[in-house]
Structure formats: C-alpha cells, structure tokens
Amino acid sequence: MRVLLVGAGGVGTAITRIAARRPFFEHMTVADYDLGRAESAVAALGERGDRFSAVRLDASDRAAVLETLGRHRCDVLLNATDPRFVLPLFESALAHGAHYLDMAMSLSRPHPSRPYEECGVKLGDAQFEQAADWEAAGRLALVGMGVEPGLSDVFARYASDELFDEIEEIGIRDGANLTVDGYDFAPSFSIWTTIEECLNPPVVYEQERGWYTTAPFSEPEVFDFPDGIGPVECVNVEHEEVLLVPRWLKARKVTFKYGLGDEFIGVLRTLHLLGLDRTEPVSVRSDLGQAAVSPRDVVAACLPDPAGLGERMHGKTCAGTWVKGVKDGRPREVYLYHVVDNQWSMREYGSQAVVWQTAINPVAALELLAGGVWGGSGVLGPEALPPRPFLDLLTEYGSPWGMREQ
Amino acid sequence: MRVLLVGAGGVGTAITRIAARRPFFEHMTVADYDLGRAESAVAALGERGDRFSAVRLDASDRAAVLETLGRHRCDVLLNATDPRFVLPLFESALAHGAHYLDMAMSLSRPHPSRPYEECGVKLGDAQFEQAADWEAAGRLALVGMGVEPGLSDVFARYASDELFDEIEEIGIRDGANLTVDGYDFAPSFSIWTTIEECLNPPVVYEQERGWYTTAPFSEPEVFDFPDGIGPVECVNVEHEEVLLVPRWLKARKVTFKYGLGDEFIGVLRTLHLLGLDRTEPVSVRSDLGQAAVSPRDVVAACLPDPAGLGERMHGKTCAGTWVKGVKDGRPREVYLYHVVDNQWSMREYGSQAVVWQTAINPVAALELLAGGVWGGSGVLGPEALPPRPFLDLLTEYGSPWGMREQ
Numbered sequence: 001m002r003v004l005l006v007g008a009g010g011v012g013t014a015i016t017r018i019a020a021r022r023p024f025f026e027h028m029t030v031a032d033y034d035l036g037r038a039e040s041a042v043a044a045l046g047e048r049g050d051r052f053s054a055v056r057l058d059a060s061d062r063a064a065v066l067e068t069l070g071r072h073r074c075d076v077l078l079n080a081t082d083p084r085f086v087l088p089l090f091e092s093a094l095a096h097g098a099h100y101l102d103m104a105m106s107l108s109r110p111h112p113s114r115p116y117e118e119c120g121v122k123l124g125d126a127q128f129e130q131a132a133d134w135e136a137a138g139r140l141a142l143v144g145m146g147v148e149p150g151l152s153d154v155f156a157r158y159a160s161d162e163l164f165d166e167i168e169e170i171g172i173r174d175g176a177n178l179t180v181d182g183y184d185f186a187p188s189f190s191i192w193t194t195i196e197e198c199l200n201p202p203v204v205y206e207q208e209r210g211w212y213t214t215a216p217f218s219e220p221e222v223f224d225f226p227d228g229i230g231p232v233e234c235v236n237v238e239h240e241e242v243l244l245v246p247r248w249l250k251a252r253k254v255t256f257k258y259g260l261g262d263e264f265i266g267v268l269r270t271l272h273l274l275g276l277d278r279t280e281p282v283s284v285r286s287d288l289g290q291a292a293v294s295p296r297d298v299v300a301a302c303l304p305d306p307a308g309l310g311e312r313m314h315g316k317t318c319a320g321t322w323v324k325g326v327k328d329g330r331p332r333e334v335y336l337y338h339v340v341d342n343q344w345s346m347r348e349y350g351s352q353a354v355v356w357q358t359a360i361n362p363v364a365a366l367e368l369l370a371g372g373v374w375g376g377s378g379v380l381g382p383e384a385l386p387p388r389p390f391l392d393l394l395t396e397y398g399s400p401w402g403m404r405e406q
Numbered sequence: 407m408r409v410l411l412v413g414a415g416g417v418g419t420a421i422t423r424i425a426a427r428r429p430f431f432e433h434m435t436v437a438d439y440d441l442g443r444a445e446s447a448v449a450a451l452g453e454r455g456d457r458f459s460a461v462r463l464d465a466s467d468r469a470a471v472l473e474t475l476g477r478h479r480c481d482v483l484l485n486a487t488d489p490r491f492v493l494p495l496f497e498s499a500l501a502h503g504a505h506y507l508d509m510a511m512s513l514s515r516p517h518p519s520r521p522y523e524e525c526g527v528k529l530g531d532a533q534f535e536q537a538a539d540w541e542a543a544g545r546l547a548l549v550g551m552g553v554e555p556g557l558s559d560v561f562a563r564y565a566s567d568e569l570f571d572e573i574e575e576i577g578i579r580d581g582a583n584l585t586v587d588g589y590d591f592a593p594s595f596s597i598w599t600t601i602e603e604c605l606n607p608p609v610v611y612e613q614e615r616g617w618y619t620t621a622p623f624s625e626p627e628v629f630d631f632p633d634g635i636g637p638v639e640c641v642n643v644e645h646e647e648v649l650l651v652p653r654w655l656k657a658r659k660v661t662f663k664y665g666l667g668d669e670f671i672g673v674l675r676t677l678h679l680l681g682l683d684r685t686e687p688v689s690v691r692s693d694l695g696q697a698a699v700s701p702r703d704v705v706a707a708c709l710p711d712p713a714g715l716g717e718r719m720h721g722k723t724c725a726g727t728w729v730k731g732v733k734d735g736r737p738r739e740v741y742l743y744h745v746v747d748n749q750w751s752m753r754e755y756g757s758q759a760v761v762w763q764t765a766i767n768p769v770a771a772l773e774l775l776a777g778g779v780w781g782g783s784g785v786l787g788p789e790a791l792p793p794r795p796f797l798d799l800l801t802e803y804g805s806p807w808g809m810r811e812q
C-alpha cells in the first residue's frame with residue numbers, strides 16, 4: 001500500500017507518528033500547501049521516517065493532486081485537510097483509481113427558507129451522489145473515518161451487531177475536561193471549524209420523520225462522561241454520524257451532542273450575535289490602510305493555536321456512542337467510549353489528545369484495508385464494515401476502548 | 407459669547423441643533439477632523455445656521471487649536487470629542503485665555519499591581535493638577551458637563567442643598583429600554599467607548615476609605631427606572647461623578663452603576679475573555695495581504711454605527727441620581743432623573759435620544775455662563791455651581807426633569 005496523505009496540520013502530523021510504528025504500508029507521501037509543514041512532520045519521525053516523503057500540494061488543484069498520486073504511485077488518498085477540500089480530493093482519487101478516506105464529509109448548506117426545521121444540502125450529499133461511480137470502478141471511498149465520525153460509527157455497528165436486538169436511540173456524545181495553563185479561554189480544536197459546525201443547524205434523524213434540523217444548541221442535556229471527566233452539558237450539533245448511521249443501521253433515533261459546556265456555548269452565541277462568526281469581510285483600519293478582513297479570522301488570530309497547546313494542556317477527552325434499546329426482551333443502555341489522556345499522548349507521540357484521538361482511527365482503517373480484513377467498493381461509512389477487528393486493533397495500538405453498562 | 411465647538415459627531419451635531427434655537431451666544435465655530443462632518447452639521451441647521459461656521463481641526467494639534475481660537479475670537483472652547491483629546495484641548499483653551507467645558511474627563515490608568523483594589527491615575531487627575539493655573543488666570547474649566555457626568559452632578563448638589571440634612575449615599579444610576587428594529591444587538595452608544603469604560607476597574611468612594619476600585623461589573627443590583635422603563639440590572643462602572651461629587655459635597659459613599667443588563671454584560675465579558683477588546687493589533691489575512699488590525703476596531707466594524715440608528719430606535723433613556731440620607735431626623739430616599747424618549751428627540755431635533763440627552767446639558771451650561779448666572783475660575787465640576795437655575799433652564803428647554811420619592 002502506497003498512501004498519499006494530504007494535510008500536515010495537527011491531525012496529519014499525528015497520523016505520520018502513529019503510522020510510522022506500523023509496518024503495513026510501503027510508502028506514505030505527506031503533502032501540504034505549506035511544504036515546510038510537510039517536511040517538519042517527516043523530519044520529526046527521525047529514524048522511523050524512511051518510508052515517508054514530503055511534497056508541496058494545493059488540495060484544491062485537481063490536476064496537481066492527480067499528478068502527485070501518479071508520480072508517487074499511490075493506491076490510497078487519505079484526506080487530512082479541512083472540509084472545504086473534500087470534493088477535489090475525493091474526485092481526484094477516483095479519477096486516478098485510488099481508494100479514498102476522509103475524517104469529515106462534504107459541507108452542508110442550510111435550507112433556504114426553513115433552516116431550523118428542514119435539511120437543505122446535507123453533510124456528505126455531494127459524495128453519496130457519486131456512489132455509483134465508485135462502485136462501478138471497484139474503488140472504496142471510506143468517508144467519516146476519524147474519531148467522530150469514525151470510531152463512533154464503529155461503536156454503533158458493534159452495538160447493533162452484538163449488544164442489542166432492537167435500538168431506540170443511538171446518540172454520539174463527546175466531552176472533555178481539558179484545561180490549558182496560562183489561558184482563561186483556549187479551545188483545544190480549531191475555533192474556525194468549531195464555529196462552522198456549532199452554528200450550522202444541527203441535524204437529527206427519526207425513523208418516521210427522516211432527517212430534520214433544529215436551532216443551534218438545542219436540547220441541552222448533562223451527560224456523565226467516564227474516566228473521571230464527569231458531567232458536561234451537551235447540545236445538538238451538526239455532525240456526520242447522524243447522516244451515516246441510518247444508512248446502514250436500524251435505530252428509531254440518531255443524535256449527536258457535543259459537550260461544549262455552558263461557557264463555550266455562551267461564547268459561540270455571543271460571536272454570532274455580534275456578527276463575529278461571519279466569514280464575509282468587513283472594512284477596518286490596518287497598518288496597510290483600510291483593509292477587508294474576515295471577522296472569523298480575527299477571532300482565530302486572537303486565540304492561541306490549538307495545535308501548539310499540548311504542553312500546557314491537562315485532562316482527558318472522550319468520544320463515544322450511547323445506545324438505548326432492548327436485548328433479550330429487557331431494556332438496556334450502554335455507552336461505548338474511547339478516552340485519551342493528554343499527558344499520555346504528549347509523552348508517547350508528542351501530539352495533544354484531541355488531534356491524536358482523531359488520527360489513530362484512519363491509520364487503523366488503512367491497516368485493515370491493507371490486510372484485506374476491510375474492503376469493498378462504493379461510498380461507505382465506517383458502520384458498513386465489521387467492527388470487531390477495528391476495535392481489537394485499537395487495543396493492539398495501546399489505546400483501548402471501554403464500555404459502561406448503565 | 408463666541409464658542410469653539412470641537413467635534414461634530416453625534417453629540418456635537420445635537421449641540422448645534424439645540425444651541426441654534428437659543429439667542430444667548432454670538433457665534434459658534436464647529437470644528438472637526440473631517441471638515442465634511444462639520445459642514446453637514448451646520449448645513450442641517452438651515453435658516454437657523456447663520457451664527458455658525460464650519461472648520462477643519464485636528465484636536466490633537468495644539469498649535470492649530472490655538473490658531474482657530476484666535477482667528478474666530480472664541481472666549482469658550484466646548485469639547486465634544488472622545489476623551490483621548492481632553493488634554494490638548496483643555497491646555498490650549500487656557501493658553502488662549504478661553505473658558506473650557508467638556509463632557510468626559512482626562513483618562514485613567516489602572517494601578518500597576520492592584521488594579522481591582524486601588525486607584526492608579528484617576529479620571530480627571532491630569533486636569534485637577536492644573537487647577538491653580540486656571541485660578542491664577544481667572545478662567546473656568548467646567549469639567550464633566552454632559553448628562554452623566556453633568557446633570558447627574560447637578561442633581562447631587564440639588565439634593566445636598568435642598569433635600570437632605572445628611573447623606574449616606576449618592577448613587578448615579580443610568581438605564582434605558584431602547585431597542586433597535588432589525589438588529590438583535592445594536593448598542594445605542596459607541597462600543598469602543600463602552601468597552602473602555604466598562605472594562606476599566608470601576609471606582610467607588612467611601613468617606614473613611616477614600617477612592618478605591620473593584621473588579622469590572624461588581625455589585626450588581628436591579629434598579630427600577632421611572633417612566634415605564636422598569637427594572638434593569640446595573641453594575642459598577644468607572645465614571646467621573648465618583649471623582650467629582652466628593653470634592654464638593656459631603657456623602658458617606660458615592661457610586662456609579664450603569665444599567666447594562668445581563669446580555670450586554672455577557673457580551674463585554676466574552677469580548678474580554680477572547681481578547682477581542684484589545685486595541686493592540688493582531689496579524690490577519692486581508693485583501694491587502696497580511697495586515698495588523700485592532701480587534702476592538704473589528705468588533706466596532708461588525709456593529710451598526712449608533713449615530714445612524716435613531717430612525718430604527720424605540721424607547722427611552724434615563725439618567726439620574728439616587729440619594730439616600732436623613733431629612734428633619736427622618737430617613738429619606740429620592741431619585742432625581744431626566745428621561746428622553748427617542749421618538750420625541752428624533753421628531754423635535756432629528757437626534758437619537760442618547761446623544762441628544764448628552765448634548766442639551768453643555769448648551770444650558772453655556773447659557774448660564776453667558777448670562778453670568780454661573781461663573782467662577784479654576785477647574786470645577788457641575789456640583790460646584792448653584793443647581794436650581796440649571797434645572798429650571800432644562801424645563802424651559804422643553805425637557806423637564808423629575809423626582810421620585812421612594
């Protein structure tokens with residue numbers, strides 16, 4: 001297997017560190033718009049870097065992506081860029097005849113007149129529209145294969161296969177107790193992306209009603225996270241699992257709730273109220289004269305870069321899938337979860353917990369594809385494939401999952 | 407009397423409209439950094455504008471201020487700029503031999519090590535240091551002569567002279583029920599200045615302790631405002647009255663609380679948490695390349711210009727002074743107040759309520775000075791002068807004050 005990894009940011013860099021310890025692939029080409037970032041990621045691997053090379057690549061330039069896939073004879077493209085680049089990478093992979101993996105799906109667009117009631121263009125719609133082409137070509141696009149979506153979908157399939165006869169609700173629940181020394185407010189993940197996903201209308205699935213949307217931050221609930229994280233206020237957020245799970249699994253309801261906590265929700269609401277979440281530029285004085293800047297970029301510029309906060313960060317992050325239903329005629333409720341302690345991921349991999357937890361999953365998926373344990377063609381979510389080998393591999397990687405019967 | 411009005415923004419423009427109806431002065435020169443603003447203010451007076459002329463003036467350029475005072479033979483300088491320009495205008499007026507009025511005093515600087523306990527440089531300190539020079543020259547600097555400070559100080563003096571034998575607390579309380587059509591969030595006053603005054607450490611005066619500071623937004627209380635405005639949450643804010651009142655009047659405690667309301671306090675806290683209140687530039691992408699912009703300027707650029715909101719605004723604004731003490735051996739508590747209805751100020755003067763309410767007070771003060779009813783030399787606050795003629799003049803202007811015995 002020869003992999004083209006596109007994106008050497010926080011997650012891409014952690015992918016190289018995890019993959020470097022596994023023998024399953026022959027070569028990984030690390031590509032980034034900023035060649036220096038790609039080179040740094042490879043250089044940091046030291047002696048373990050002999051199967052890696054770094055190249056410059058603009059992910060929006062289809063011709064350049066095709067050329068790079070060809071030159072490096074890659075049979076898989078792993079997309080670790082932000083979701084604006086999903087379509088050019090997804091389509092270039094098929095054009096080349098490579099398999100494709102990503103960790104976030106093509107972007108949604110709100111319903112033009114009823115944004116908080118009905119779906120407009122849904123996450124991943126633009127990818128699923130091309131599913132027949134992938135099937136016809138005998139190639140696999142494994143979409144949403146990070147931690148959430150990704151591992152959370154594998155948990156849903158595992159619950160459906162082995163733990164339940166009937167499922168009432170599959171609810172992805174994500175929470176953390178991370179703190180950052182020296183900052184009153186320092187998000188552990190890109191504020192640009194967090195604004196995007198949290199201010200879009202959240203999507204919910206119900207068997208009778210299909211997919212529908214609600215207002216941002218709807219249906220708050222306090223979820224008690226394991227491993228000492230404890231209770232965190234969670235709210236509905238637009239996320240891929242709600243679009244993926246019902247395509248393969250039977251459940252009366254599918255939700256995603258993100259443990260933003262009161263303070264973060266308040267911050268996002270205020271940014272929206274003041275129009276500081278906008279990407280359309282405003283005109284403002286600058287050292288270069290009256291300049292047009294995107295308010296959302298200014299918000300990001302005022303906050304520390306989350307990828308660089310690992311050393312100052314403390315605590316754990318938890319991703320997981322809560323399932324409620326019936327087994328052997330009796331009600332059952334479980335939470336399947338994966339926790340990463342920042343102290344551990346920094347010591348073992350030099351990567352902060354949130355990006356490391358995202359990165360391990362596509363590496364494990366590549367390993368299963370390389371060994372023929374996972375396979376197929378078309379556009380598939382992680383829940384379309386057998387879950388047990390994946391969960392066992394996580395444990396083999398030294399990062400076991402857990403289950404709480406509740 | 408020949409007046410040099412410096413600043414033709416919202417308040418300066420409203421000053422010209424109010425003054426144009428009063429015969430007490432011979433000429434008013436309207437000066438602004440932007441000549442077009444000064445000319446618009448004069449042009450809008452129509453037939454009533456024959457005693458006005460417009461000039462360009464940089465308020466920070468002392469030589470230019472002196473030259474303008476001389477050329478137009480002005481005997482009073484009325485400062486309607488923002489507080490960054492207090493010192494050059496104040497000092498140029500004395501150098502020329504003119505009297506001086508302003509509506510905000512020279513800026514404070516927090517205590518370097520104990521900002522939320524002790525005062526550093528206080529509001530107005532730089533002006534009071536020069537009081538002896540004004541006395542020696544026989545010229546008057548009447549400082550803080552807007553609505554708050556200004557009318558609020560006149561109310562304090564009136565209460566002290568006529569309503570109380572002993573005063574326990576003089577508490578300025580400012581609140582409104584203004585809303586703006588078509589905006590979820592649209593401050594009725596400059597957000598730049600609101601951030602400045604609300605995020606500085608608030609100052610409090612106590613007879614035994616003197617002046618001291620607290621953390622921002624301290625000691626919240628719900629104050630019930632008259633004329634249908636109703637209860638609004640008020641918090642301590644740094645304001646001139648706390649520095650002025652104890653210099654002339656006897657009270658055990660002097661406070662200023664601003665009816666920001668929950669939502670506005672939350673917004674200001676969030677802006678501070680994210681560093682978006684900062685004036686020091688951050689580096690961000692722009693149409694001109696990587697540019698340095700002040701986050702606080704970007705916040706202002708995202709919000710509508712408050713001076714232009716009058717037509718879409720509804721509701722009333724209230725400024726007033728609550729006094730608690732003893733009269734004839736019995737406890738007494740009164741609230742002396744002045745309410746402006748935006749609908750009225752827009753219809754009568756084409757000015758929105760908040761700027762109009764500020765503007766009427768320096769015009770009334772000039773009229774009393776012109777007629778010799780008010781006078782003196784040195785640096786004086788409004789509470790140093792007899793209150794009754796001022797309060798009667800407000801009523802004569804068609805904007806009466808009120809008193810609630812509570």
